[in-house]
Amino acid sequence: MLSRLLFLVSYGLTLVSSLGQIPSAATPPVSIDLSKFPAAAVDEVVVPVPSEIFSVLDKLGSPNWKAEMRDNLGKNTGNRAQVALLLGTVIADGFVAVEAENSESVKQIGQEVLNLADAINVRKAVLARSKSIMDKADSKNWRAVREELDGALQDVRSAMVELGDADLAQLVSIGGWIRGTEVLTSIVGKNYSATGAELLNQPELLNYFTRRIDEMRSSRLKKEDLVGRVRKLLRDIRPLIGKGGISQASVEKINKMTNEVVVVITSEEA
């Protein structure tokens, strides 16, 4: 291991500054034809962790994060699709609470993540994360809390995939995306700028989420009303974030649409 590290230290630190010395074989073409890649190679999309978006929002100014927090995090109805979506929204709320620097809310959310994870049999996977979220919230180490929340999301998803619940794992991501988009559009809508709105330019991600729902292995899950509602939401948002700028009207429309679905996910009737 030490030899590996030394190797990296000796090369990794110097190569960045030695760009001009890179062999021509490594010089990339200035453009490529992406259509030459088989669909399977490009259809998979790396889903960004919430911190990536919040990192940009940090640079855009100082939104009123407290105004974005919710009192009601929702209720577990016992429906697994609802619980998975709800878990995603609650984790997204964790990021909002971090931005608002509200350690009590972060701790409450950490506990709720644990409860919801328990409901879908992945409590063990997030136990350590949950404790760490609470500890770091106590010490107000916000960056570390963000990383733990990112990690909790990934741990839950990995545990679900290991349990053969890849479809549900996808719903956790989608739930987080919907609540995150609701918050994002609320903030951007209140102080509209083209730069802020551009954060919504995620067509490939929307297409990817839609495909994941379309290709769910569990036909029962796919036929759930709530899943159908989410699928419709993704389809309806897609034309609003097409090529060109995303208007304030579109931002507000997406906010309304995502808010409605978050309300359904968090309601007892879901």
Place this chain on the structure above:
Amino acid sequence: MKPRLALLVPLALAVAVPLAVATVNDALSFAKEAAAPYAKQGFTIREDAWGGDLGVKDQQAVTAQLFRGNEYWFWLATDTRGAVITVHVYDSDGKLAESEFWQKGRFAAAKVTPAKTGAYYAIVTVEKSPQERSNWALVYGYR
């Protein structure tokens, strides 16, 4: 922590060669080691990673949603001694998007400061290798 791999479908999946996870994990360890110095520069390195195996001159695209306002580094590594691999990042129009890159044998990296928010494609290539197929692993970080 045990590394976790979200293994993307390699181009040559038709061959259906099962991946030796332990070996891919070696590639992942190298990729994370390549990334480690950048954490000190404020980059947050994602815990999950992408990997697979490729033949010489084969390529794999990893599609990522990147956001204008962030900076990103992608770090690639293989566990095959003597192999040369590269990673380069293109935007959704197929135009080269990276502002820096470096390559040295089994390690490579590319930096992107997105001019626009959208989908980007990290193209992984095994330029040469003493083995028929080489395991690779890719991680990325942002700040």
